[in-house]
Amino acid sequence: MEDYKFLFKIVLVGNAGVGKTCLVRRFTQGLFPPGQGATIGVDFMIKTVEVEGEKIKLQIWDTAGQERFRSITQSYYRSAHALILVYDISCQPTFDCLPDWLREIQEYANSKVLKILVGNKTDRDDREIPTQIGEEFAKQHDMYFLETSAKEAENVERLFYEIAAELIGQARSKDGSSSAAAAAAQRQSEGSSIGLGSFSAKAAQSNCCGGLASGGSNSSQGG
């Protein structure tokens, strides 16, 4: 088992082609993928970062292409600690869709989720959305704001490190219930919800009814 203090789930949304996958891959793998190949079989990426001396595991989820026809599953938004809404600074329509995305976020995500607006592709010289406009939009909707270039690796590290730092701050804050991060941390520690991945460990631990249950154990293998 890896050693980390916190695990945070970060999800990305925004129109197709704004560079969500590129941001994730730039950050987690240090790569900028050429072309627009669909990311078959890749679900989320993991990177462990160190912030303020704490090891933080970031689980960064991509949309799996379901944004193409505006068909993202609600469950995608569930239990996210932070949500990155991305647009392309050189493509007005991707900015114009932001209110639609916000509506969806409001509908399905935890109301206390940390929201960050990201204008990507600052390397492009055909900018259509001035920085100030993006900033204002973010301010209006109570979001953090950052412009990035996945291609030039500009602000990408900063984006994720700042999210990690903010989430740690929330998780540690005494007024725990006010943030999604703290609530989730609490929930995990209370053990009130169960992920099936933890199956093998759990099964091994519980011996309260070992005699009775022995017939049915080991029928499946945890991940």
Next chain:
Amino acid sequence: MLDDLPEQFDLVVIGTGFTESCIAAAGSRIGKSVLHLDSNEYYGDVWSSFSMDALCARLDQEVEPHSALRNARYTWHSMEKESETDAQSWNRDSVLAKSRRFSLDLCPRILYAAGELVQLLIKSNICRYAEFRAVDHVCMRHNGEIVSVPCSRSDVFNTKTLTIVEKRLLMKFLTACNDYGEDKCNEDSLEFRGRTFLEYLQAQRVTEKISSCVMQAIAMCGPSTSFEEGMQRTQRFLGSLGRYGNTPFLFPMYGCGELPQCFCRLCAVYGGIYCLKRAVDDIALDSNSNEFLLSSAGKTLRAKNVVSAPGYTPVSKGIELKPHISRGLFISSSPLGNEELNKGGGGVNLLRLLDNEGGREAFLIQLSHYTGACPEGLYIFHLTTPALSEDPASDLAIFTSQLFDQSDAQIIFSSYFTIAAQSSKSPAAEHIYYTDPPTYELDYDAAIANARDIFGKMFPDADFLPRAPDPEEIVVDGEDPSALNEHTLPEDLRAQLHDMQQATQEMDIQE
């Protein structure tokens, strides 16, 4: 935007219910090109969960001849004089104000912790998309009261509902059931082959109370259930014990509507394309190419295989439907049963109800805010029974009176509806695979069997939902490290390769 859609698919799946989503995921997982459509703007069809507003809107929706959901009606109840001490008094307005906090299932289910679905979720690694809540209590009705059935060994010893002698008898009986089928099968049990489980139980000279425990809650039998079947069901219960929580059961966080979405996510991760709010207007079989031609939103799509939920395609419009499941859904500001059953602000409890003759049964699932399906202080009661008529309220009347007549449950909202199933197959639909509508069952065994069966017919030799690798194990396309010589790599990539190999090794060891 719609023009981006490719025109050729191995598989087009219509409807995003549980069974269809399973099939779509399984197809995509083995590399088939999949298009998954739903004319609704939400996932899950009749397997979906709704917010409070959305449920009312869904129940208000006009019923067409082929609609699977019908006979719907709902009522808001004004509360009698509130006790002023209540921190929050609930009424229609305050419930609707929290609409978004509800996940109200049309077809709620409870999962056996070692059941088909849980095994499938773990085996396929789809479990990473879902969280679960262990069911707190399995209950039964005894002398008109709802009491907890002791599940684990420690439960049996701690329970106050049984005497010491009863505890011994129950343990002895359950141990015998657990050993049944192995070599140590004694003559005693052989003699009961071909007879009923109830006869066997009576022959063990257990008390009436233990008999109720076993028949109502553990084996979930009726008086005519065969000995073998009863044994099997008891073993199923026992085999799911001790895995998570205190009972053998799980409920998905945020409702069962999450489950089809988990399969859809896997399908999308493997390249499946998703379009909600998109109907299929016409389907024809092209006899030359043996492909289906689907017209949807003015576009023609070609598909080698088509799977559809009943009632979704134009050709299914002639199909006759008959009532299949009668449902009641209630929201209350107080839970059912005593304090013991609702520690910490409300239990997630399962209760199987029987009519007086034991011939009819219903499941009650009580959900509290611990499932993420309702706000704190409110409780959802899901009642499900096989349909007898087109009137779900009268089908359920005997059970609602058992539950509510003598209880002080403060019901704020009540609704009834029918889930219908087709009674005949349309001849025009010969080559289309139709999934079965939700059947009356506690877990998803029948739905999974149905998905497996259809998948097997389309892709006979393929593996059904093999394990999807974890993100750490994935080598992204075009970057297969083994294709390169390690020594030609720059420093940082070499380190990365090394890490990956190490990770793979560790995995092997774990397995």
